[in-house]
Amino acid sequence: MQRNMSNEKVKMPEQDPLVRNANFLEVSMGYTYKMAQEEAARCLQCKAQPCVSGCPVNVKIPEFIKCITEGNIAAAYDKISETNGLPAVCGRVCPQESQCESRCVRAKKGEAVGIGRLERFTADWYRENNDTLPEKPESNGIKVAVLGAGPAGLTCARDMALLGYEVTVFEAFHEAGGVLIYGIPEFRLPKAIVKKEIEKLKALGVKIELDMVIGRVLTIDELFEDGFESVFIGTGAGLPVFMGLEGENAIGVYSANEYLTRSNLMKAYDKDYHTPIRKSKAVAVVGGGNVAMDACRTAKRLGAEKVYIIYRRSEAEMPARLEEIHHAKEEQIEFLNLHNPVRILVDENNEVTGMELQEMELGEPGADGRRKPIPVDKFKTIDVDTVIISIGTSPNPLIKSTTEHLDTNKKGCISVDEDSMETTREGVFAGGDAVTGAATVILAMGAGKKAAANMHKYICKKHGIEA
Numbered sequence: 001m002q003r004n005m006s007n008e009k010v011k012m013p014e015q016d017p018l019v020r021n022a023n024f025l026e027v028s029m030g031y032t033y034k035m036a037q038e039e040a041a042r043c044l045q046c047k048a049q050p051c052v053s054g055c056p057v058n059v060k061i062p063e064f065i066k067c068i069t070e071g072n073i074a075a076a077y078d079k080i081s082e083t084n085g086l087p088a089v090c091g092r093v094c095p096q097e098s099q100c101e102s103r104c105v106r107a108k109k110g111e112a113v114g115i116g117r118l119e120r121f122t123a124d125w126y127r128e129n130n131d132t133l134p135e136k137p138e139s140n141g142i143k144v145a146v147l148g149a150g151p152a153g154l155t156c157a158r159d160m161a162l163l164g165y166e167v168t169v170f171e172a173f174h175e176a177g178g179v180l181i182y183g184i185p186e187f188r189l190p191k192a193i194v195k196k197e198i199e200k201l202k203a204l205g206v207k208i209e210l211d212m213v214i215g216r217v218l219t220i221d222e223l224f225e226d227g228f229e230s231v232f233i234g235t236g237a238g239l240p241v242f243m244g245l246e247g248e249n250a251i252g253v254y255s256a257n258e259y260l261t262r263s264n265l266m267k268a269y270d271k272d273y274h275t276p277i278r279k280s281k282a283v284a285v286v287g288g289g290n291v292a293m294d295a296c297r298t299a300k301r302l303g304a305e306k307v308y309i310i311y312r313r314s315e316a317e318m319p320a321r322l323e324e325i326h327h328a329k330e331e332q333i334e335f336l337n338l339h340n341p342v343r344i345l346v347d348e349n350n351e352v353t354g355m356e357l358q359e360m361e362l363g364e365p366g367a368d369g370r371r372k373p374i375p376v377d378k379f380k381t382i383d384v385d386t387v388i389i390s391i392g393t394s395p396n397p398l399i400k401s402t403t404e405h406l407d408t409n410k411k412g413c414i415s416v417d418e419d420s421m422e423t424t425r426e427g428v429f430a431g432g433d434a435v436t437g438a439a440t441v442i443l444a445m446g447a448g449k450k451a452a453a454n455m456h457k458y459i460c461k462k463h464g465i466e467a
Helices: 032-039 060-067 073-079 087-092 115-129 151-162 193-202 220-225 257-263 291-299 322-330 441-464
Strands: 142-147 166-170 207-209 230-233 253-255 282-286 306-311 332-339 339-346 352-365 373-380 387-390 428-430
Touching: 032 060, 032 115, 060 073, 060 115, 073 087, 073 115, 073 253, 087 115, 087 441, 115 373, 142 151, 151 166, 151 193, 151 230, 151 441, 193 207, 207 230, 220 230, 230 441, 253 257, 253 306, 257 291, 257 387, 291 322, 291 352, 291 387, 306 339, 428 441
Parallel strands: 142 166, 142 230, 166 207, 230 428, 253 387, 282 306, 282 387, 306 332
Antiparallel strands: 339 352, 352 373
């Protein structure tokens, strides 16, 4: 196929902004076969393959893209799947622009190759044209446990199953998927796609035990007593952080986690479900990350007439993906950057009626390189009936109580050896948001892969066999 030297990516079709902001259908519609081949032809097939080093799970990017140019999409899928067990997910929610695509040679004189879009196309094509499930590998008879069925846990479970281990995943919720199910909205990641990926995992022999809260139903120590030879903790960071504002305990104040869980996992967006959620007219979402974007766009779709993003820095400092910011603006979300909440206003029934904001300006960069927001003596009030706090999360402290010798840092994150991902409790490994605090899906997956490789080494050494 002739190389495509265009400096721009092939545009991906999307729903009209003023149509999609009232429905929960996927915003981006994906490439057609012809579009995918045209975009794949932009890849220079560099010998150095810098894009691969930018991927936390080291997908063989030029190789799978070459398969697309040759018209062999099944081979492209197989190539991705050598290192990535969730390609349809990653193609949708990974921040490719700051990872693989940031290292693409084409980005030096234009836009990078649309690696994420091509990964999504490949995974979707395979799902729609191939209904076969993987075969269960021959078992080695050794049991390992995985705590949490989110991106880190599912990745670790898959890699351990492929090595022949008998893997059981213990999930606190009534559905597997973690943040992929409860956190990321349907319009960004359809849940049917996540469920299909989990079906493949089960076909490999992985058992998933639902409604299993480690620390309440079982402890880590009890898992070892039950014959599990190693444990991976991938329980995420689901404990919300609040600001301590006056009025924060009022009716109509949510953490972003609760709001999104009610909408996504509990399907408040679906009229066939009777999930309690506030019918808002005006919503203020405090924060500037991807979760804040998910919350504000969800509120709009649930019927809010006015939705604000309140962020204390400028748009340039926002940690959310540029694509998510762009989509939010298209969907008529109003951005109040350089503003910080002072207090939440309530009525005599303790219901939210508004929010008082203070203007900010940016000072010198702090230790993290970001310019520090400084309060200005200017205030304004906005009328809202719902406030969603989205300023971060931390790991649930319940896990630490389930075994001795499991160290955590002052933020409650589990301490691990960075080379092996082993915790201070022998035989227990950890990764993902439980270790780093809230981060990205793909970084959690990378940690799950690394932990699985080292769990295998640990068990082999324990049994005196070669890894």
